[in-house]
Amino acid sequence: MKLLEGKTAAITGGGGGLSRCYGLALARAGAAVAVSDINVEAAKATSDAIIREGGRAISVQADVTKAAEVESLLDRAEAELGPLDIMLNVAGIFPRVPLVDMTEEVWDQVIAINLRSVYLCSRAAIRRMLPRKRGVVVSASSGTGIRGQPRGSAYAASKAGIIGFTRAVSLELKDTGVRINCFGPGATDTPLWRVGKSEEEIKRLLAAGYVYQPDDFSNVVVFLASDLSWPLNGEFISRDLHR
Secondary structure (H helix, E strand, O other): OOOOOOOEEEEOOOOOHHHHHHHHHHHHOOOEEEEEEOOHHHHHHHHHHHHHOOOOEEEEEOOOOOHHHHHHHHHHHHHHHOOOOEEEEOOOOOOOOOHHHOOHHHHHHHHHHHHHHHHHHHHHHHHHHHHHOOEEEEEEOOOHHHHOOOOOHHHHHHHHHHHHHHHHHHHHOOOOOEEEEEEEOOOEOOHHHHOOOOHHHHHHHHHHOOOEOHHHHHHHHHHHHOHHHOOOOOOEEEOOOOO
16 A cells, blocks of 8 residues: 555645655655646646646636635545545745845735644645544654845745744644644755856756755655654754755
């Protein structure tokens, strides 16, 4: 039997490089996956890839900074795939802007997409999970939330917020059967990571071995989504704090 056989998962930002890999990994482990993205074609590309491999998936257009669209996403996931067991929060952006040049609009956008979405999706998912006394929320944070990064103050603040949010909510979930954890996959070669870097810098970092490939952390995500990780609640699992 596969590790996530019979489980239903919803994933945000599902058309992105990391989330596409994670969605496929969840499906390969047996989960039915509702793939959401504000770009419905990107979400459909991921769900189609899952279906081609023999899995079950749907694609849903959703702006996960809006509560009504989050509720609609999870309503569709449960109606078409079954009761929600896994909420995987991956949606995020990382504009590289020095603080002195950062507009309020950029700050608000980063916090909304990276952190508000985690609050809205976690709240909606946990409300469904608590009556069943089972389920897990897993969110993509970053070591940047601990160590910081130049031209990344909004991103770092949002990712630190996810860690604090996860730890606080885990205390509320004690002994309920529902858990929440987050992870930092490390610097990963995706379009988001490449933004603002020169080709020379990208080549140098790749050659130095400081950058991972998108699928490298997928098995850890599957583990966190599975019942094998049941002792973990409120944890931040990271491999890049030393970078």
